Amino acid sequence: MKVHHLNCATMCPFNEAFTTRGGAWTARGRMVCHCLLIETPRGLTLVDTGLGLGDLAAPKQRIGRAMLALGAPSLDPHECAVRQVEALGYRADDVRDIVLTHLDFDHAGGIGDFPAARIHVHAKEFDAAMARASVGERERYQPAHWAHGPTWVKHREGGDTWKGFDAVQPLSEALPDVAMLPLHGHTRGHAAVAVRADDGWLLHAGDAYFWHDEISTSPWCPRGLAWFQSAVAIDDGARRRNQQRLAALAASASDVTLFCAHDANEYDRLRARSRGC
DSSP, X not given: OEEEEEEOOOBOOSXXXXXXXXXXXXXXXXXXXXXXXXXXXXXXXXXXXXSOHHHHHSHHHHTOHHHHHHHOBOOOGGGSHHHHHHHTTOOGGGEEEEEOSOOOHHHHTTGGGOTTSEEEEEHHHHHHHHHOOSHHHHHHOOGGGGTTOOEEEEEOSOOEEETTEEEEEEEETTEEEEEEEEOTTSSTTOEEEEEEETTEEEEEOTTSOSSGGGGSSSOOOOHHHHHHHHHHOSSHHHXXXXXXXXXXXXXXXXXXXXXXXXXHHHHHHHHHHHTTO
């Protein structure tokens, strides 16, 4: 399967030193919303969507004043997944399936731009987004993103074992090379997404970590990102344990390429590799 690496929202946090190793105190940082577009025999599949056109039209309502100030997203319509799909010569309706690591606005903001797509999400994440039981969840989950009434496919516990991870489920019998791995902690139903590409496995870890060195043999994270992850996690202990599991996988599985949703270093490297640069 051919896999395209897309940045579906550049974010420019207010202080580079808090989000980048060796960053300047007076410069803004750079983060991305790393999404995948997969060409399959049955149509296109997206992994996460980043921000959507509706978010750009009403950013204060759909992103929130706090996140606009903290993350300073570029709000560039050319970065929206639907515009990038069209730039590749496809139509929005060619996207048949969207699989989400979770339903935070910067991962699910664009699902309304693909009204014909089935939306795959872990059942615990769906339940959390519909309930919005805590103050934080009322901020992070925006019902406007699914107000178009999409077809949901809720993946529950159970499934196969994949490289030491349990309850791994393929999206469907027709899409056996795309699978969800539960990695709860950042949210109640956060998941990673494994994709069998032509040269091995890709593992999109979503927000299970934010900086590549968090899953290295000498874990390290910029202080701002470390604080933010702990502050927004629904279960920080589970999040940290999952980082340890991902670090072990990165050290042992040569056929798996791990990356997260927001690390610009990982995105730049993988996009260049996919283009043969």
